[in-house]
Amino acid sequence: MTATTPKATAVPKFCEGIQYFGEALPDFDKYGTQSAIPEGKTAISDTQDAAAVYQTLLYADALRYLTLQITGSKASGHPGGFASQAEAYAALVMLGYKNIITEVGHHAPGFYSAMFLDRSLEDMDIITVQQLRERFREKHGLLGHLSGMIPGILAPAGPLGQGQHFAMAAAYLNRDKLFPFTVGDGGLGEPYIMSSMAHFNTAFPNITNFLPVLVWNGYSQEHHSMVSLKTNEEMINYWRGNGFEEVILVNAKDFDDRNQPGDYVNSTEFSFENRLAFTKAVIEGVDQAAKSALGGKLTVFIIKQLKGSGVHATGSKSHNLYPKDTLDAPHMVEALKKRALPVEAWELVRTNCDRAGGGPAGKTAVTEFELQLPELGQLSLQEFEVGGEPKVATTAMGAIVSQVGQADKNFLVTNADGNAASGINNINQALKIIHPTTDDIYYQAPQGQVYEPLSEDACAGLAAGICLMGGRTLWCSYESFAINGLPIWQTVTQAMAELRRATPSTITLFTAGALEQGRNGWTHQRPEIEAYFASMMRNGNIFPLFPCDANSIQACYEWAVTTKNKGIVITASKSPLPIRTTFEQTRQALKDGAIALQETSGDKKVVFAVIGDMMLKPVYEAAELLQTAGVGVKIVSVINPRRLYRPQDTAWDTCSQPDGDFMDDAKFAEIFDGDALIGLTGGAPAMLEPIMLRSNCQRDTFSWKRGETTSSAGQLMEFNGLTAEALKERAMKLIG
Numbered sequence: 001m002t003a004t005t006p007k008a009t010a011v012p013k014f015c016e017g018i019q020y021f022g023e024a025l026p027d028f029d030k031y032g033t034q035s036a037i038p039e040g041k042t043a044i045s046d047t048q049d050a051a052a053v054y055q056t057l058l059y060a061d062a063l064r065y066l067t068l069q070i071t072g073s074k075a076s077g078h079p080g081g082f083a084s085q086a087e088a089y090a091a092l093v094m095l096g097y098k099n100i101i102t103e104v105g106h107h108a109p110g111f112y113s114a115m116f117l118d119r120s121l122e123d124m125d126i127i128t129v130q131q132l133r134e135r136f137r138e139k140h141g142l143l144g145h146l147s148g149m150i151p152g153i154l155a156p157a158g159p160l161g162q163g164q165h166f167a168m169a170a171a172y173l174n175r176d177k178l179f180p181f182t183v184g185d186g187g188l189g190e191p192y193i194m195s196s197m198a199h200f201n202t203a204f205p206n207i208t209n210f211l212p213v214l215v216w217n218g219y220s221q222e223h224h225s226m227v228s229l230k231t232n233e234e235m236i237n238y239w240r241g242n243g244f245e246e247v248i249l250v251n252a253k254d255f256d257d258r259n260q261p262g263d264y265v266n267s268t269e270f271s272f273e274n275r276l277a278f279t280k281a282v283i284e285g286v287d288q289a290a291k292s293a294l295g296g297k298l299t300v301f302i303i304k305q306l307k308g309s310g311v312h313a314t315g316s317k318s319h320n321l322y323p324k325d326t327l328d329a330p331h332m333v334e335a336l337k338k339r340a341l342p343v344e345a346w347e348l349v350r351t352n353c354d355r356a357g358g359g360p361a362g363k364t365a366v367t368e369f370e371l372q373l374p375e376l377g378q379l380s381l382q383e384f385e386v387g388g389e390p391k392v393a394t395t396a397m398g399a400i401v402s403q404v405g406q407a408d409k410n411f412l413v414t415n416a417d418g419n420a421a422s423g424i425n426n427i428n429q430a431l432k433i434i435h436p437t438t439d440d441i442y443y444q445a446p447q448g449q450v451y452e453p454l455s456e457d458a459c460a461g462l463a464a465g466i467c468l469m470g471g472r473t474l475w476c477s478y479e480s481f482a483i484n485g486l487p488i489w490q491t492v493t494q495a496m497a498e499l500r501r502a503t504p505s506t507i508t509l510f511t512a513g514a515l516e517q518g519r520n521g522w523t524h525q526r527p528e529i530e531a532y533f534a535s536m537m538r539n540g541n542i543f544p545l546f547p548c549d550a551n552s553i554q555a556c557y558e559w560a561v562t563t564k565n566k567g568i569v570i571t572a573s574k575s576p577l578p579i580r581t582t583f584e585q586t587r588q589a590l591k592d593g594a595i596a597l598q599e600t601s602g603d604k605k606v607v608f609a610v611i612g613d614m615m616l617k618p619v620y621e622a623a624e625l626l627q628t629a630g631v632g633v634k635i636v637s638v639i640n641p642r643r644l645y646r647p648q649d650t651a652w653d654t655c656s657q658p659d660g661d662f663m664d665d666a667k668f669a670e671i672f673d674g675d676a677l678i679g680l681t682g683g684a685p686a687m688l689e690p691i692m693l694r695s696n697c698q699r700d701t702f703s704w705k706r707g708e709t710t711s712s713a714g715q716l717m718e719f720n721g722l723t724a725e726a727l728k729e730r731a732m733k734l735i736g
Helices: 050-072 086-094 105-117 120-124 129-134 163-173 191-203 232-241 272-294 330-339 343-358 393-407 425-431 456-468 482-498 529-539 550-560 583-592 616-628 665-672 685-694 713-719 724-734
Strands: 179-184 210-216 246-251 299-304 412-415 473-478 506-511 542-545 567-571 594-599 605-611 632-638 676-681 698-702
Touching (some): 050 105, 050 330, 086 179, 105 120, 105 343, 163 179, 163 191, 393 506, 456 506, 482 529, 482 567, 529 542, 529 567, 550 567, 550 583, 583 594, 605 724, 616 632, 665 685, 676 724, 685 698
Parallel strands (some): 605 632, 605 676
C-alpha cells in the first residue's frame, strides 16, 4: 500500500495529526461504502458478512496505526503487545462488546487509541489525533499505564496478574454483560491468574461472563515468553486442565501465505485476501467465545500471532520504544506508511466505533455509572460498659459485618486464613462460607457470602475489584500475611483517588497482630506492613484505623462503610481486651484523629500517644509508676492517624472525592502538648510520623523491632523493649 497526503479540506477534524494516509484499498467500493453497523444498531449482525469482516480489518489497522503514532510521538510507550491482538480487540468491539479490561498495562496506548476512535476521549477534550499525540504520557493526559480517570477505561492496569480480578468482579456485579480482558503470554507466568480464576469458578460456577483473551505472541517484555514452546495442543490442555470448558484458539500460522518461519507469524504480511480470512476466523472465534461465556461455560479465546505484528518491529524488540524510535526515524516512517489508511477508511472506522455497543465506552461502560446499592439502614451496634468485662473487638465488628451482608446480598467477605481464626466466626455463621459442599458444622454452603481462597492476592483482588466496580466488600487477613494481597489493593486505592465517580471504599480488617502471635514465632510477626500504610497515608485517601477496644472497632466500621473512594485499614486484636471508650469517643477520634483516655496531674506531664489496643496495657502500667513518682500522665489513643497530618502533608486535594479534615494546631496542642511525648506502637514507627512531625516537645518513640518465639505477649513486648519500666525510665529522662 502506498501513502499520500490528501488535500487538507478532505480531512475530517478528528484526523488532524495523522501523518500518512493510504491510497484506495482493494474492494473498498464494494465493502466500505456503508457502515457494517447500521445506524441505530450496536453490533454487526452476521459474522459471515464480508463487509463486516472487511471493516473489522480496517479497524484493526487503525488501532495499529494510532498505537504506533502516539507512542512514536514521545519515542516512548508500548505498541507491540497490543498490536499482536488488534484483530481480537476489533472483533469484540464490532460484535458490540465494549466493557473490555486488560491485565496488561503495556496495552495502554492501544486502549487509548480505541477510546479515541469511539469518541470517549472527547470528554478529556481530546478531539484530534494531534491532541491524542500531545497528551500521551503527559500530566492530566494519558498516562503510560491505564488508570481510573480515563473515560471508557474500566480498570487500572500496571502490575501483571491483576486484570482477571477486575473482570471477575465486574462479572459478579453485572451478570448479564460480557467482560473480556486481554492477558499476555508473558504475564501468564504469574501464578495468580489461573489459580484465582479456578477458585472463582468453583465458588461461582454460574458466573462465567468474564472472558480471558490470551495474546499468545511468543514474547514477553525482553525475551521469549515462558510458554513460547508449548504446542497448540499443550496450550489448549493447559487451560482445560485449569477448568476451562471451552478453549477457542485462532492461529495466524494457519493463514500464512508468505512462508514465514517459526510458530508465530505476522498476519499483516499476508496477502489482503488471507488477511481477511484470518480476520474472519477471529470474528467467528470471538463470537463463539462470547456466546459461550455468556451461556454458562468457562471460556477462553486465544489469538496466536507474532508480537509486534503491524508495527515498527517484531518480537520483544516491539515491546517498547526508545529515544531512537521517533516519528522521523526511517523505520518508524516505513511502518506508519505501511499501515496508513485512506481518509474514507478512517471515517468508516470512526462511525463503526461510535455505534458499537450503543455509543462511546465513556458513556456506556458499566463503570461510567454509580452502581445502585441496597440501603443499609441503621446498623445495630452493641455498646459495652467502659471498665466492664473484656471483649474481643473483632467479634464485635463481625456482628455488624453480618448485618451489612444480610442487607446487601452482593456484599462479600474474603479471607484466606479463615474467619474463625480471627475471632469472626460469627460472620461465617450469619453469611456462610461459599463452598460446593454444604456442611452446617463449618457454616459452608454454595450460596454463601464469605469467599475463602487460600491466596491473599485472590482475596484482596476480588474484594478490592468489587469496590472499584461499585460494590461493597470486606477483606480480612492476618496482619502478617496481608502483604501478599497489597499490590492490587494499592492499585485500586490509587485508582479510587482519581475516579470520576463515587464508589464504596475498599475496607480491610487485619487481625492477629505480632503481639498475639508469640508462640508462632517470627513467621507470624510482621507488623512492618504498617509502614506500608503509613507511606500510603500521604496519598490523601488512605485511612489506617486503630480501634482501641470492642466499642471502638464498631464505631470505626460504622464510619468506614459509609465512606467513598477511600482505602480503610482496620487493625485490631482477636484477644479479649478491656473496654476503655464509648462509641461517642471513637466517633470524635475518627473526626479528630485521637482521643485522650486518661489524664492525671503532677509536677510535669508526660503524654503517651498510643497506636493499637494491646499496647495500652504497658502504657497504663507505666502511668501508675510515673504517678507514684509524682509525674502527671496523659494517655492518648490514636485511632485515625491520617487526621493528624497537616493538610499540606498529603495529596488529599488531588483526590476525586477529597477529604480535607485534619486536626488543627490548637487541637493538636490541646491533646499532645506536655513536658515530654512518647509515641508508642506495636508496629512500625512510621505510623507515628504525623505526631512526631508536629510536636515540639521532648519526644521519643517505642516500636516493634523484630520477631521472636515467646510464650506470651508480655514476653514479646519485653524482647522489643516495650515494657512499663522502659517507658517510665525514658519518660523520666525526657522530663529531666
